[in-house]
Amino acid sequence: MAVIVSLFASAIAVLSLFFASPAIAQATQAPTPAASAGTGDVSTQFSIGGIIRAGDDPVEGVEVLVSGSGFSETGTTGADGRWSVAVPGAGEYTAELQVDTLPDGVAPRDPDNVTRDVTIGTTNTVNVLFPTGEGTAASGTIWDTLFSRFFYGLNFGLLLALAAIGISLIFGTTGVNNFAHGEMLTFGAIIFxxxxxxxxxxxxxxxxxxxxxxxxxxxQDAVLFKPLRKRGVGLVQVLIVTIGLSIVLRYLYLYFFDGGTRNIATGITDNVTIGPVTVTLTSIISMGISIVMLGLVGYFLTRTRIGKATRAVSDNASLAAASGINVDRVIRIVWVLAGALTGLSGVLYGLYRGVTWDMGFAILLLLFAAVTLGGLGSAFGALVGSLIIGIITELSTIVIPPDLRYAVALIVLIGVLLFRPQGVLGRKERIG
Structure with a gap:
């Protein structure tokens, strides 16, 4: 246990030392033209930027014109799909996607809306989004589009599953809905x-x-939740504690990490083509890691003594304790396993979307939706629910704007629960 505590203390020390050094912190951020010119204090520098992808793949060489207040400059996406333009100060600007610089087969999702009005005031950096998709020149058949969306959804669902299983295991053994679970995902992404x-x-x-x-x-279990269990604190009060812990951790990340988006440099730049889908090799490796880890979790829960004890505690903690199972020990193991799985999910999600201080909180509702859809307390249900959520969110972008895809997943959740309240793999419970 001392080793684990030492490791956690080392993480805090690494974060403090890494981000406390201005030289290191500045070196890890993508430089803007103003920064490269050495214009002075970074707090006085303003920039507009973003990332342009075709599906989940970054697009290089696309230009975005930023203008306003007599200022005009063009930003060009790099190999990671990111572009940035340093602007002279706070004010009103317009960012316009230069459609003719998009590669063949890629076009704006809304060709009549390729400009964005940007206001810089309270924040130094503003990100803007230009959704793109397959153009008419190389769009292929509807089946190609469906396969592409399905593949991207499968990738996203596998990433969600690693974190959602952690939520399900904790709820199953303790009855606690941990609203700080998203920050565990963010922790893994930032540390990596x-x-x-x-x-x-x-x-x-x-x-x-x-x-x-x-x-x-x-x-978390040793310092916070086990003492609360020993004192008999109710689940509602524990729920409030998890919300408070979420807020504290999230703003600690903001303090150390700032509000920007960081791209993890792996050095792997190869692409893989699978039918009509072209994805990065990193995405394929991430999917492979997710599948292997999910298989190991399934083996752990069904074939090992600790795994069987975990399922027993989840079914009936009092009966498990009467059978000689050390419930506190099982719960501690569940917290450790949930932390490890969620941290790994953060690593893979950081590779997939980039690293931000609130990335876990941004998908927390989707994680709970996946757990609820699959069946509360069921690890295998969390896997099924995550895959359903991931695939539906991506398929929905064929007919609706991408910004609304998460709403579709929640609508599906409501629909399923109306007809099957216990979830896909949940068990019916008698009331009364």
Whole structure:
């Protein structure tokens, strides 16, 4: 246990040292033209930027014209799909996507809306979004589009599943809905980003990140939730505690990490083509890791003594204790396992979308939706629910704007629960 505590303390120390050094912190951010010119204090620099993707793949060489107040400059996307333009100060600007610079086969989702009005005031950096999709020149058949969306949804669903299973295991054994679970995901992404920015080996960085994430899970139970259980604190009060913990952790991340988006540099730039889908090799590796880890979790729960004990505690903690099972020990193991899985999910999600201080909180509702859809307390239900949520959110973008895709997933959740309240793999419970 001392080793775990030491690992967690090391994570905090790494964050403090890494982001406390202005030289290191500045080196990890994508430089803007103003920064490159050395215009002075970074707090006085303003920029407008974003990322342009075709599906889930970054698009290089696309230009965006930023103008306003007598200022005009063009930003060009790099290999990671990101562009940035340094502007002279706060004010009103317009960002216009230069459609003729898009590659063949890629077009704006809304060709009549390729400009964005941008106001810079309270924040130094503003990100704008230009959704793109397959153009008419290379759109292929509707089946190609469906397959592409399905593949991207499967990828997203597998990433959700790793974190959602952690939520389900914790709820099943303790009855606690942990609203700080999203911050466990963010923790894994930030720690992995720090290690890669320091030039560490990718495999070593992943292993240490998972170890530190497991330590975070252990620490939460040992310091906070076990004492609350011993004192007999009700589930509503514990729920409020998790909300408070979520807020504290989230703003600690903001303090150390600032409000920008960081891209994890893995050095892997190859693409893989599967039928009509072209994805990065990193995405394929992430999907493979997710599938392997989910298989190991299934083996753990069904074939090992600790796993069977976990399921027994989830079914009936009092009966499990009467049978000689150490319930507190099982709960502690569940917290460690949930921390490790969620930290790994953060690593993979950071590779998938980039790292931000609130990335876990942004998808927390989707994680709970996946757990509820699959069946509360069921690890396998969380997997099924995550895959359903991931696939539906991506398929829906064929007919609706991408910004609304998460709303569709929640509408589907409501529809399923109206006809099957216990979820897809949940069990009916007698009331009264």
């Amino acid at each position: 980003y720090v290690f890669t920015a320091m030039g560490w080996n990718l495999l070593l960085a992943i292993l240490l990140t998972v170890a530190l994430s497991a330590a975070l899970g252990w620490t």
